[in-house]
Amino acid sequence: MKYGHFDDQQREYVITQPDTPLPWMNYLGCQAYFGIISNTAGGYSFYRDARLRRLTRYRYNNVPMDFGGRYVYLRDDESKQFWSPSWEPTRTELKHYTCRHGMGYTAIQSEYVGIEAETRYFVPLDENLEIWQLTVTNRRETTAQISAFASIEFCLWDAQDDATNFQRNFSTGQVEVEDGVIYHKTEYRERRNHFAYFACSEPGAGFETQRESFLGRYRGWDRPASVEAGELKNTIAHGWSPMGAHHVKLELAAGESRQIVFVLGYHENPVDEKFDPPGSQTINKRLVKPVIAKYLDAIQADAAFEKLRVYWDGLLSVFQVDTPDIHTNRMVNIWNAYQCMATFNMSRSASFYESGIGRGLGFRDSNQDLLGFVHMAPVRARERILDLAATQLPSGGAYHQYQPLTKRGNNDIGGGFNDDPLWLIVGVSAYLKETGDWSILHEPVQYDNEPGSEQPLYEHLQRSIQYTLDRVGPHGLPLIGRADWNDCLNLNCFSDTPGQSFQTTTNKDGKVAESVFIAALFVHAGRELAAIAKHRGLDAEAARYIRETEKNVKVIADHGWDGEWFLRAYDDFGAKIGSRECEEGKIFIESNGFCALAGIGLHDGKAESAMKAVGKHLATKHGIVVQQPAYSKYYLQLGEISSYPPGYKENAGIFCHVNPWVMIGETRLGHGDLAHDYYSRINPSAREEISDLHRCEPYVYAQMIAGKDAPTFGEAKNSWLTGTAAWNYYAIVQWILGIRTSLEGLEIAPVIPKSWPGFTATRVFRGVVYMISIERKGQGNAIALTVDGEPIQGNVVPVPTDGRKEVVVNGILS
Numbered sequence: 001m002k003y004g005h006f007d008d009q010q011r012e013y014v015i016t017q018p019d020t021p022l023p024w025m026n027y028l029g030c031q032a033y034f035g036i037i038s039n040t041a042g043g044y045s046f047y048r049d050a051r052l053r054r055l056t057r058y059r060y061n062n063v064p065m066d067f068g069g070r071y072v073y074l075r076d077d078e079s080k081q082f083w084s085p086s087w088e089p090t091r092t093e094l095k096h097y098t099c100r101h102g103m104g105y106t107a108i109q110s111e112y113v114g115i116e117a118e119t120r121y122f123v124p125l126d127e128n129l130e131i132w133q134l135t136v137t138n139r140r141e142t143t144a145q146i147s148a149f150a151s152i153e154f155c156l157w158d159a160q161d162d163a164t165n166f167q168r169n170f171s172t173g174q175v176e177v178e179d180g181v182i183y184h185k186t187e188y189r190e191r192r193n194h195f196a197y198f199a200c201s202e203p204g205a206g207f208e209t210q211r212e213s214f215l216g217r218y219r220g221w222d223r224p225a226s227v228e229a230g231e232l233k234n235t236i237a238h239g240w241s242p243m244g245a246h247h248v249k250l251e252l253a254a255g256e257s258r259q260i261v262f263v264l265g266y267h268e269n270p271v272d273e274k275f276d277p278p279g280s281q282t283i284n285k286r287l288v289k290p291v292i293a294k295y296l297d298a299i300q301a302d303a304a305f306e307k308l309r310v311y312w313d314g315l316l317s318v319f320q321v322d323t324p325d326i327h328t329n330r331m332v333n334i335w336n337a338y339q340c341m342a343t344f345n346m347s348r349s350a351s352f353y354e355s356g357i358g359r360g361l362g363f364r365d366s367n368q369d370l371l372g373f374v375h376m377a378p379v380r381a382r383e384r385i386l387d388l389a390a391t392q393l394p395s396g397g398a399y400h401q402y403q404p405l406t407k408r409g410n411n412d413i414g415g416g417f418n419d420d421p422l423w424l425i426v427g428v429s430a431y432l433k434e435t436g437d438w439s440i441l442h443e444p445v446q447y448d449n450e451p452g453s454e455q456p457l458y459e460h461l462q463r464s465i466q467y468t469l470d471r472v473g474p475h476g477l478p479l480i481g482r483a484d485w486n487d488c489l490n491l492n493c494f495s496d497t498p499g500q501s502f503q504t505t506t507n508k509d510g511k512v513a514e515s516v517f518i519a520a521l522f523v524h525a526g527r528e529l530a531a532i533a534k535h536r537g538l539d540a541e542a543a544r545y546i547r548e549t550e551k552n553v554k555v556i557a558d559h560g561w562d563g564e565w566f567l568r569a570y571d572d573f574g575a576k577i578g579s580r581e582c583e584e585g586k587i588f589i590e591s592n593g594f595c596a597l598a599g600i601g602l603h604d605g606k607a608e609s610a611m612k613a614v615g616k617h618l619a620t621k622h623g624i625v626v627q628q629p630a631y632s633k634y635y636l637q638l639g640e641i642s643s644y645p646p647g648y649k650e651n652a653g654i655f656c657h658v659n660p661w662v663m664i665g666e667t668r669l670g671h672g673d674l675a676h677d678y679y680s681r682i683n684p685s686a687r688e689e690i691s692d693l694h695r696c697e698p699y700v701y702a703q704m705i706a707g708k709d710a711p712t713f714g715e716a717k718n719s720w721l722t723g724t725a726a727w728n729y730y731a732i733v734q735w736i737l738g739i740r741t742s743l744e745g746l747e748i749a750p751v752i753p754k755s756w757p758g759f760t761a762t763r764v765f766r767g768v769v770y771m772i773s774i775e776r777k778g779q780g781n782a783i784a785l786t787v788d789g790e791p792i793q794g795n796v797v798p799v800p801t802d803g804r805k806e807v808v809v810n811g812i813l814s
C-alpha cells in the first residue's frame with residue numbers, strides 16, 4: 001500500500017494520507033539554520049548544532065509519536081469549531097489533505113468545513129530564519145469568520161539540559177514582545193548573545209508566550225484552551241515554558257484567499273551591543289528588525305522561495321541521468337542527491353531517530369558523506385575536510401565525532417576507532433578527483449585544534465596511513481581498536497555491566513584483536529594516497545604506499561581468507577570471526593564487500609568466490625544482511641553486535657550502508673545485472689508499493705531494513721541520516737552507470753544490466769558540461785568512446801584544455 005506518490009516534475013513526494021506508518025520527514029535549511037519537519041508539521045528547528053542551539057522543542061519517542069511542531073490552528077468563529085490544517089495535533093478528519101515534501105521546503109494543504117489552507121515552510125538561503133506562508137481560502141458560498149493561530153514552543157537552547165534540568169529551567173524563561181514580535185531571550189541576560197523570535201505579518205488579535213496559559217491546565221496541544229475560546233491572553237512568560245503563539249482574525253468573502261506570513265528566526269548580536277539602550281535589560285533589536293520586516297512581506301517571501309528553487313536546480317543539474325529504470329532516475333536525479341545534502345549537513349545528529357543530543361559530526365561518517373556530496377558543493381566540501389582534519393590527533397588518530405558549533409572533538413564519545421583516520425584519505429581523494437584543486441593539500445591544518453600545531457593537510461593524510469602501520473596485530477593485520485566500520489564489533493570491550501557504553505569501554509589492551517576490514521580499507525586508501533603522491537611527483541613515497549598495500553593484500557590472502565570468502569576479524573583470543581569454523585557469524589558483508597570494492601582478489605578468483613558466497617548466504621529479497629547466522633545469544637567477547645536481537649541492526653540486519661560495497665564489488669567483476677538488482681532491492685522508490693511493510697519514507701534511504709532473522713523482515717528503520725545515502729549514490733553513479741571521477745579526468749566505464757539499451761547523462765565536471773550517451777551493442781562491458789565525434793584511447797575523457805565548455809561523449813558497449 002502507498003501513502004502518496006512521486007511528482008518527479010516538481011521534485012516532490014506528495015503524501016495524501018496523514019497517518020503514515022511513521023512520520024515522514026523532510027529537512028528545512030541547508031547552511032546554518034535547520035529544521036526537521038514531518039508530514040503533519042511536527043519537528044523542530046536549530047541553529048548549526050541540534051544539541052547546543054535548539055530553538056524549538058520536540059518530544060522524542062512520545063505518544064502520539066511525532067510531537068511538538070510548527071502548529072497552525074484554524075477556528076470557525078461562528079461555529080466555534082477548530083482544527084489543525086496539518087492534521088496534527090487535533091487530528092480532525094480533513095476533507096482532503098496533501099503534504100508535498102520538496103527540495104528544502106514542505107507544503108501542507110487541506111480542506112475542512114469549506115476552508116482550505118496551505119502552509120508552505122522553508123528556510124531562505126543565507127538567512128537564519130524560517131518562513132511559514134499560510135494561505136487561507138474560503139471555499140464556501142458565504143462569508144467566513146476565521147481565526148488563525150500559529151504556535152511554537154521554545155527550547156531553552158541546550159536540548160540536553162532543556163530535557164533534564166527542570167529545577168533550574170522552570171525559573172529562567174524570559175521573553176519580550178515588541179510591535180507584535182515575540183522574542184525568546186532565556187539566558188540572554190547573562191552569557192548568551194543570541195535570541196529567537198517569532199513574528200507575524202498581520203496585526204495580531206492577540207499573542208501568548210506562556211505555554212500553560214495557551215493550552216490551559218492539564219490540556220495538550222490537541223485542545224488548547226485559547227484556541228477553543230478563540231482568544232489569546234497576551235501573557236508574558238516568566239519561567240516555566242516560554243512559547244510563541246499569534247492570533248489573526250480573518251473575514252473572508254466567498255472565494256476569497258488571504259496569506260499570512262510567519263517568521264521564526266535566530267539572531268546573534270555583537271557581545272558589546274546586546275542591549276538597547278545600553279545598560280538596560282532590553283534586547284537590541286536594531287539589526288534584526290529589518291530582516292524580520294523583509295520576510296514578513298509575502299513578495300519577499302516568494303522571491304526567497306524562488307531563489308531556493310533555483311539553487312536546487314543548480315545543485316541537481318550537476319548530474320542528471322535518463323535510464324530505462326524510473327527508480328534509478330528518480331533517486332539519482334532528485335532524492336538520493338537531496339539526501340546526500342542532508343547527511344552532509346547533519347551527519348548523524350538530528351532526525352526522527354537521532355535526537356540531536358547524542359551525536360555530533362562523525363569523523364568516519366562525514367568523510368564518507370563527501371562521496372555523495374562533493375560534486376554539488378565542492379567549496380563546502382573543502383571547508384568540511386579542513387574542519388575534520390583539524391580534529392585529528394597528533395598520533396594520526398581521530399575523535400570519533402566533533403560538535404558542529406565548536407568544531408572541536410567530543411571527548412564523551414572518545415576515539416580509538418582504528419578505521420577512522422583512513423576515511424580522511426577517502427574523503428580528500430574524492431575531493432581532489434572532483435575538483436582538481438591540489439591547493440587543499442597545502443592548507444595548514446591544526447591537530448586537535450591546537451594553535452601552533454598546523455601542518456599541511458597532506459601531512460594529516462600521511463599520519464593517517466602511519467596510524468594503521470603503527471597498530472598491527474599478531475597476524476600482521478591492522479588492530480581493530482574500539483571498533484572499525486562496524487561500531488558494534490567491540491572486540492576489546494568485554495562488557496557485562498548493564499548500561500555501560502560499548503563505544504567507550506575498553507577492558508583489553510587492544511594488542512590482539514585484528515580487522516580484515518581495516519586491512520581492505522587500508523589497501524584502498526593506501527592506493528588512493530599513492531596515486532595522489534605520484535601525481536605530486538613524490539614517486540618514492542608513492543612506491544612505499546604501494547609496497548605497504550601489497551603487504552596487506554598478502555596478509556589478507558594468508559590470514560584473512562577462509563577458503564570461500566574473506567574472514568571478518570580476529571578477536572582478543574586470536575579466534576576467527578566470520579569463518580566457517582564459527583558457530584554463528586560465519587560470514588560477514590563488510591570484509592567481503594570492501595575487499596571486492598578495493599579490487600583485492602580480483603585476479604585470483606577470491607573476489608568472485610566471496611561475492612558468490614555473499615549472494616548465497618547473505619542476500620535476501622529486501623537486501624543483503626550484515627552476517628549469517630545471526631548471533632542468537634550475547635557473546636561477551638564480541639561487544640554490542642550480539643546485544644541486538646537477531647535480524648536487527650548490526651546483528652544480521654540489512655545495513656543499507658554496506659550493500660553498495662557489494663554492488664561495487666559486482667561491477668568490478670563485470671556483473672551489471674546483479675549489481676543493479678542489489679541496488680533495486682533497497683532502493684526506497686522501488687519499495688514504495690510495500691510502504692506498509694517498509695514503513696519509512698519511500699523517497700530516502702533508511703540505515704537498516706530488518707533482516708531475515710527478524711520477525712519484521714523487510715521493515716526499515718533510521719531513515720535519512722546514514723552513510724547509505726552517499727554510498728548508494730556513489731555506487732550507482734560511479735560504478736554501475738560508471739561515470740567516475742578520477743585524478744586525470746572523467747572516466748566512463750558503465751557496468752549496467754544487459755537488458756538496458758543504454759542511457760544518457762549530463763555531468764558538469766570541473767566547469768565543463770559532459771553530454772554523455774551510452775549505447776549497448778553487445779552484452780559485455782567493453783566500451784569504445786568518442787569525444788566530440790573523435791575516438792579516444794581508453795576510457796578517461798580528459799578535461800579540455802582549449803576552453804571548450806561542452807563536450808559530447810558517446811560510448812558503445814560491446
Ligand code: BGC
Pocket residue numbers: 487488503640649650
Ligand atoms: C549502533 C550503531 C551506531 C552506534 C553509534 C550503535 O548502537 O548500532 O549503528 O553506529 O551506536 O554510537
Ligand code: NOJ
Pocket residue numbers: 348362364365484485486487488650
Ligand atoms: C552508524 C554509524 O554512524 C557508522 O559510523 C557506522 O559505521 C555504522 N553505524 C555501522 O556500525
